[in-house]
Amino acid sequence: MSLFDIAVGKENSFGNLEKSKLYDFSVGTLINSSKKLPIEKSKVENIFLTLKIFSDQQYDIDQNIYLAEGNVKAIVNGGVLRSDFLKYEKSTGILSAQGNIRFNKGRQYLRGKEFQFNLLNKEGFIKDAFGILDIKNVLDDLRIHSNSGEFLEKNRSINKLNLDGENAYDDGIEFVFGNIKLPQNKITRSNKSKGSINSWRFKSDLINIQQNGWKSNKINFTNDPFDPHQITFEGIDVIAEEDDDELVITSSQTNLIFEGRTKIFLGKRIFGAKNKKRNKFDLILDAKDRDGLVLIRRSNTTRINKNLKLNLQPQFLINRAILGKTNSYKNKKNNDRKSIHFSDLLGMNLKLNANYNDWIFDSENDLSTLNTNRIFSGLRHTSSFRKYFKMPVLDDINFNIFTNYRSRAWNGTIGETEIKNAYGGYIEKSHNFKAGEVINNLNIRLGTAKYEAEKLENSDMVNLWRASIFSSLDSEYQIWKGNKNNLDQKKEMPLSPVLINPELVFRTNINAAYFKYEDDSDQGFIKFSFGPEIRLGELQNNFLDYTKLSVMPGVKIKSGNSPFKFDNAIDLKTLNFSLMQQIYGPIIFDIFSNLNIDNNSEKYGEYYDTKLGILWQKRAYEFGIYYLPDTYGGGLYFRINGFDFDNSVKAAF
Secondary structure: HHHHHOOEEOOOOOEEEEEEEEEEEEEEEEEEOOOOOOHHOOOOOOOOEEEEEEEOOOEEEOOEEEEEEEEEEEEEEEEEEEEEEEEEEEEOOEEEEEEEEEEHHHHEEEEEEEEEOOOOOOEEEEEEEEEEEEEEOOHHHHEEEEEEEHHHHHHHHHHHOOOOOOOOEEEEEEEEEEEEOOOOOOOEOOOOOOOOOOEEEEEEEEEEEEEEEEEEEEEEEOOOOOOOOOOEEEEEOOOOOOOEEEEOOOOOOOOEOOOEEEEEEEEEEEEOOOOOOOEEEEEEEEHHHHHHEEEEEEOEEEEEEEEEEEEEEEEEEEEHHOOOOOOOOOOOOOOOOOOOOOHHHHHEEEEEEEEEOEEEEEEEEOOOOOOHHHHHOEEEEEEEEEEEEOOOOOOOEEEEEEEEEEEEEHHHHEEEEEEEEEEEEEEEEEEEEOOOOEEEEEEEEEEEEEEEEEEEOOOOOOEEEEEEEEEEEEEEEEEEEOOOOHHHOOOOOOOOOOOOOEEEEEEEEEEEEEEOOOOOEEEEEEEEEEEEEEEOOOOOOOOOOOOOEEEEEEEEEEOOOEEEOOOOOOOEEEEEEEEEEEEEEEEEEEEEEEOOOOOOOOOOOOOOEEEEEEEEEOOOEEEEEEEEEEOEEEEEEEEEEEEOOOOOOOOOO
């Protein structure tokens, strides 16, 4: 890369030197005296190179070849190169080093057995290399600046890695297949996946450095800060180059290796460029609207102008093509509602984003068919026009105008229902605060909208205005927590990306709402839910070393009924529970459900909103399969965790 960019100018003069101890050799500018180089290489560049060399023994042979031996330390514009032996030839500009080679600059670190680089041609190689790559900072760390003195002064503060001795869960990559909403990691209580991983350890037998980047026939990357590493990306024919001020690493063939044994072929892959050059094709599962498996083609967001962005996602409906019919449209006559044309095999997802003077417009239009005769039966649309305002007392509030067409709604044991269309607006205020030792989250929403949706009693449609006010208060009080002093912050956690602290908390939730409808009917309710959540174990042992149990009974008091099915208050007495239990090693069961415990309800004893999952939980990655009994749906996900490496991480693996 651009680490050894050099100014070509007048040569500093040095006298013949004898052997000396701890000699300081310093070069400000260098000259290209090789006649083999083209004329263009001899032009002066506006880049300044500072090269200082310290060692036990040094030799200067005819003011051309400079040798350094024993505890060699070379400083190249703030980067530090250490080795047992170093040679620099002024006439050719070749700098070479051998024996226990170490190089670090900023947050980059490299080790190797042999290194050679031509400072004038900007080409060289590193043998038996391994190191740490910080993609976010690599170009700034390794770029030579025109004002090197100023750069060196600024770089001193970043020349050392994080000294707190912790490897923090920082980012990640995730993949989802099926009709599930990607769950948060309930162990870390967060999902920090950003679509990219910044910090990598790497190793390669040979890395060839070129003027515009570097390449290697084979290189291994791991996101895991500890050994034995749990996951590795093996790249074949790897090329790294700068693209729009980002480091882009392209592997023509990539293998994903788990635990050093299981190998999965991934094909061509791109590392380092977030949301760029990603895989164009993917598979999703949509049984309700698209009859099953769908092939989608991803595309980069198109910026029409500085205020307008557009994203198109063409789709091919695989299952519908195989079956030769569809079961997704019910508003046609029985004799033709299942028949299809070629246009029924194609779908589209269109997203539009616009902003102007702090106003933000988002629109998503999902088409499960391009058949013009079914276009409105296959369209689901949602859009919002919003802005944050400053108001007295309330401070920041969110003002939102929205429209929906054929949106899905879920209402307890009633199940899924459909809102044919809706439009309206609301203002919303969220506020997090702490009262003593109690952590609270308050949300208030006030709005009005017109809905065309299913009636409460049947599937007929009713079209009415509704005014509403809704509020919720979630609170958490920590009753007990394990002693953090007993946890070693540098300890390797094979089954979790974070250290787990046992605890017991008490949670409460209060929901209250009042709805007034155009037909003079109204509905009001208040719901209280409360209960403990206990977390035991640290997920360090292989058998039953992690349990997370939450039980929250709830009571709802209501008056009146809604004319709509989607917002009628039902399930007046409920029991919400969730359980995560390690069985053995990385195998964890995850169960979440609600139970109607109202003796006076027709739905007494029925479960709803149930999710059943089995997880394979590791420090560097996790894999999960979920089943949704209510909709007979499900899916799986795969997440790779990224870490913010510190100076305690070993580069070799």
